[in-house]
Amino acid sequence: MISIAAIRRPLPLVLVSLAVxxxxxxxxxxxxxxxxxxxxxxxxxxxxxxxxxxxKQGGNAVDAAVAVGFALAVTYPVAGNLGGGGFMLVRMRTDKHGKLLKTPEAHFLDYRERAPGAATADMYLDKDKNVIKGMSTSGYKAIGVPGTVAGLTYAQKTYGRLTLAQDMAPAIRLATNGFVLSAEETKFLQTKYIEKDPESHRIYQRNGDFYKPGETFAQPELAKTLTIIATHPDDFYHGDIAKRLAAFVQAGGGLITEADLASYQVKDRTPIYGKYHGYDIITSPPPSSGGIVLVEILNILSTYDLPKLGPDRSAAQIHIITEAFRRAYMDRSDYLGDPDFNTMPLAQMADMKYADAWRASIDPVKPTPSDVLKRPAGFLPPPPAVLPAHESPQTTHFSVVDKDGNAASSTYTLNAFFGAGITAGNGLGFALNDEMDDFTSKVGVPNMFRLIQGPANSIAAGKRPLSAMTPTMVLKDGKLILVLGSPGGSTIITTVANDIISILDNGLPVQQAADAPRFHHQYLPDRLDLEKKFPRTVAEQLKAEGYVVNQAAEFDEKTSGVWGDSELIAIDPKTGVLTGGQDQRRHFGKAAGY
Incomplete structure (x- = not known):
């Protein structure tokens, strides 16, 4: 039996704890x-x-984040990229010259991909208005206008302290001289997904002579592209790189033109702010759905004493948290899209009275079936007709904090594993996204992750697709204490919520929070997903309570059965000591500090 202690109470700041x-x-x-x-x-x-x-060269957090972004384009080509896009949340305590600001400033840099000018709402439908399988997920017509280079160079120019050439030097060196591959990394390069693309097969798979662990992987064409960007960053959108990229995509039947590249702009947006048990949350606004859904989840949970229900990942806690997930994802389904094309009820979704009304509908001992869930009346406008959209788990996140307390939290992506499965030719040497798959394709057709969204996310020329990427920061009494985010497609928001709850509510050390088994519910399909290593006894308890439980790859030992990749930094507000939590689901990452 699950019980509830719905009492608002202040929480102590516990970033390191003996919680078990x-x-x-x-x-x-x-x-x-x-x-x-x-x-x-x-x-x-x-x-x-x-x-x-x-x-160590004197760069600030943004300089370091830019260096990481370009370096991952070399060393993690399944998601790190020049041919994709993403978001970067920055919080600056100093200006770019190192002078302390009177008040810290937070900015959300939106460098998400855009639909080409020739994109149309029904571009992935056949003559009978049925979705053409695979057309939006692979190949040239799946490619959106990339934003990564614009985003990283804008961040560096606006907030960085060094020069772009300094920040890009490590990436150019890694591409020129190569880097040593681990066993896990060689397996990524051996994927069958890119075998049919000549450029991908040549560059990443050595024309079938697959790289082996311990070998060095150099990318001379990518090195030349990076070198041009380092000295002439506008070339990617207005110069020779733009011409070569547009010509390559069009030769393959894609839509991107030189005009599409020339018109791309980074959006410097206002972050979303929330509160949770005395902590301040700074997070991602649309076209990320992550921030507002995260705030809504935390608002619903704000009166529960979760540790009183049981320890971290206990069935009692999971029940209450899952019901918050379910309700917030219902709103995500109906209302969110590109803010440049839609008006969204964000203030109403973040209203604590709305959270109170949602909370009142949570049964203390059993789940609420999604098909009977009713939104509290009187808070939000009627939702538009429901449409689906796609969201891929093949993304990556990185977190940075510098010696002055400036911070950057960035999540970027190619969308699917190696994006569209296409690597740019004409001497360019970088993988291209399949971000058009993140748009709605047709009413009533579920996406690959069964994620449902509204018509606010329909395809239109120049539009940015909705995302779940959720770079986030947490403050206590004005001091930064946590920088976090994750990849994982539709599971990103629940992964970030899991991490926040584990650290702030349950007192888990940051590394233990990063490694904790994850759970996810997204309203539809009406099932509770658990990672493979989730304790079986807890899974059985949840089944007994009435949940449909799907434990990832529980019968397939060849499948990892995991999702997400938390890259966390916790800062002790008393000592200033930083602790890096590097997710151990992968074993080639690193928390590096000095």
Whole structure:
């Protein structure tokens, strides 16, 4: 039986704790990295070292984040990219010259991909208005106008302290001289998804002579492209690179033109702010759905004493948290899209009275079936007709904090694994996104992750698709205490919520929070997803309570059965010591600090 203690109460600041979660016996025996001055955490160790190198040269958090972004384009080509897009949340305590600001400033840089000018709402439908399988997920017509280069160069120029050439030097070196591949990284390069694309097969798979662990992987064409960007960043959108890229995509039947590239702009947006048990949350606005859904989840949970229900990942806690997930994702389904094309009820969704009304509908002992869930009346406008959209888990996140307390939290993506499965030819040497798949294709047709969204996310020329990417920061009494985010497609928001709850509510150390088994519910389909290593006893309890439980790859030992990749930094508000939590679901990442 699950019980509830719905009492608002102040929480102590606990970033390190003796709290014992149910999964403690399975936690990875990994010692987190601590540092006194600065920290970089990424999924790939060479990229982390690139960021640290820039910090030691006097660069700030944005310089380091830019260095990491370009380095991951070399060392993690399944998601790191020049041919994709993403978001970067920055919080600056100093200006770009190192002078302390009177008030810290937070900015959300939107460098999400855009639909080409020739894109249409029905471009992936056949003559009978049925979705053409695979057309939006692979090949040239799946490619959106990339934003990464614009985003990273804008960040560097606007907030960085060094020069772009300095920040890009590590990436150029890694592409020119190569980097040593681990066993896990060689497996990524051996994927069948890119075998049919000549450029991808040649560059990443050595024309079938697959790279082996311990070998060095150099990318001379990418090195030349990076070198041009470092000295002439506008070339990617207005110069020779733009001409070569547009010509290549059009030759393959894609839509991107030189005009599409020339018209691309980074959006410097206002972040979304929320509160949770006395903490301040700074997070992602649309076209990310992540921030507002995260705030809505935390608002619903704000009166529960979760530790009183049971330890971290106990069935009692999971029930209440899952019901908050369910309700917030219902709103995500109906209302969110590109803010340049839609008006969205964000203030109403973040209203605490609305959260109170949602909370009142949560049964203390059993789940609410999604098909009978009713939104509280009187808060939001009627939703438009429901449409689906896609969201891929093949993304990556990195977090940075510098010696002055400036911070950057960035999530970027190619969308699917190696994006569209196409690598740009004409001497360019970088993978291209399949971000058009993140738009709605047809009414009533579920996407590959069964994620439902509204017509606010329909395809239109120049539009940015909705995303779940959720770079986030947490403050206490004005002091930065947590920088976080994750890849994972539709599971990103729940992964970030899991991490926040584990650290702030349950007192888990940052590394243990990163490694904790994850759970996810997204309203539809009406099922509770659990990672493979989730304790079986808890899964059985949840089934007994009435949940349809899907434990990822529980019968397939060849499948990892995991999702997401938390790259966390916690800052002790008393000592200033930084602790990096590098997700041990992958073993080639690194938390690097000094």
């Amino acid at each position: 979660p149910l999964f403690a016996q399975t936690a990875a025996p990994y010692t987190p990295t601590t540092a006194k001055h600065a920290m970089v955490v990424t999924i790939q160790h060479d990229a982390s070292d690139a960021g640290l190198e820039i910090l």
